[in-house]
Amino acid sequence: MNNNVDILLAVIFVVPLILGYFNKFDSLNAKRGLWGFEKNVILILAGIICLFCVDKGLIINNVMEFLSSFSALKNVSYGYPKVFFLLSFFIVFTAIYYVLKGILYAINSLIMFPFLNGVESFSKTRGNAVKGLIGSLFSIPNAIIYVIIASLVINLGLKYWPSNLPKLDVNKSAIYKIVENGVINPVYESSFISQLPRILNNSLKIKVVELDKNSQNVDSQSINKANPYRIVYYNGVTLDQGIKSNSSINALARSLAQSRSSDREKAQAIYNWIGNNITYDDNKANLVLNGGNVTDSGAIPAFSERKGICFDYACLYVAMCRSDNLKVRLITGKGFNGYEWVGHAWNQVYLADEKVWINVDSTFYKAGNYFDSRKFDRDHKAEEISGEW
Template sequence: MNNAINFIAENPIDIMLSVIFAYPIIKGFLFKFSSKNLKNDIEDAGSYVSFIIGSILGAYMTKSIFIENNKGIYKTIYDCIPKNIIYLIEGKPIIIYVVCMPIVIFIIYKIIDIIIACVNRITFYPLLDGLERLLREKSNFIKRIIGAICQTPKSICFILLATFFLNVFSMLGINQDYSRKLEKSDVYAFVSREFISPITNSNIAKELPKIINNSFKIVVKNDSQDSTENNGIGSKTIVYYNGITLNEGLRSNNEINDFARNLVKDKNSPKAKAKTIYDWIGKNIDYDYKKADSILDNNFAMKSGAINTFYTRKGICFDYACLYAAMGKANGLKVRVITGEGFNGSNWISHAWNQVYVEDEKRWINVDATFYKGGNYFDSSIFNLDHRQAKIAG
């Protein structure tokens, strides 16, 4: 009994999604096949399908218009939006998710719902009447099996819809406990990864490294050497990032410094230099999936930091941030490493990125070379949509 309670407490999301999927199938088995009931279920399922399609297309279109807005009709629509609305959205980018996206989703949902209802009345309803006549002489068990089978599409709609809302709530960052429960859910991870995230996050999720997860580990230790004699006085705190200190991660050499200076030699402004370094790292450094798995297993044997990343041309978020900082500092830029959380399409996870000080504008700008392939993450006005809890590491 205690084991069952512990299992439920540790896997509430998996259990909830499993129950949501199984409920229509069990109901179909218990109440048997009925043309009238199934027509009502089809109407409901049609609404669910319409909402799912509307949610997917609405999310895609909203992000294409308000986040990417760099191609085709989406750029045209974005350019037609009044400037005061654009300024409002840029100042509070969460408006994209709580206002713009629901409106677009609702409009698409209603259009699709009407189309599906018309198609059902012409095609499926006559077929169901014929199937009911065919099953009149069949046993109750056969009718129950057919009833369960006919409810399977509804079960699929239910679990997709539930996962979509869990994904949205995760994006809004309800609390840490909720995020941890989502991370432990195998069912949510599978449905979100295979069906929700690849579409709702459009090109952004498709281009991001496939295993951007909690492969960034921060360990804080007290250097207590001689602390017994001094009663702890004089001991210092050392922070390790993926097994090394920040100073070790930022360590550079003459070859990297010379390369970085030569890379931006034609650029005059600090911001142009910062952008050139961002572009080069984003294009030339690949995400190290093997290292990500090792870090997740608390195996820090693989080297980290700017030097290793430059020569191997691969790394994870901390390595990207270290190399960017090293190349920026080689050019006299004020660069700092930021730790916090990034949204990977399903969950908020530990992450690292950079900030660069732009002297002309008297401000720090956000830069995330790890997310380069997913869109514009250089001084983006909507950077905080998928980055939060920023802390200056150094």
């Protein structure tokens, strides 16, 4: 074992075993150690469950709705949305943590603590060597946890390791590779992690160009009809270019509507299809955020590439609704990503048989129900109806 990472991880693993041997087995210390270990586990588990709740729009949304029913907290929800979200998250996290803690305590009282008492009774009839070995044996779970934590720290540290310092050679570390392949990679590559909601970036860039009224180069297909000398670009394209459709989009939209009788069913079928089949494009969002030149925006690029950002989602929804003769709007404003309000685009669709406009946000599809949802106004601030068809 000549690799420095192997040596480090081996020491981290062995030290608890040595301490366990010399401290001998004691049921009281074992109970304290077990309970401390379990509390750390349920702390992490409560956090994962809370993230799952955020992802699926469960529990936390209900808590936020309940809290906002109080006038004092309703003002907080609108004035300080980050604080309100964190408050709701903390309440749910605390409740889950104490429920899990109660379940584990009951299991310990009925099974684990009596078992540890039995182990202590057995060790008392044996010599110090046996007591030490039992102490080392019960230290193994903590030793494994310490190695996993150290490996995670190393994994994260490699991304931010100063370039002027010698790097840790993890590729030659057998122990690190075992942890990486057995724990780190399965967690990072798990379906749960991959389905966690991505933080909405400030991915809507609007640019207004005022033309010279004497200009002869006015494109009537890409101008604001109310002001023929004012062109608005959304992520590099005009609205008319963004909502442009093609035969494939039209055919799909019509096939989705065939078995639906009401406007609500048709509109929701389109919402579900986009939410399930279009992936949020983080690279494109970062390009927009950093002022990069984006020209492949709108319904057709989103449909053909099966990915896009909020404006692309909204344009595709417009194109598909128009194919089914549903009146639809593209709304621009602000969306709350859990941390801050950022530029965002979504839709409203008119249900003629119900005589009502409803809000729809297919970009937020994986974060919960955003089709005519009561919670819509909590994380959306409409600023303008950019287009209506």
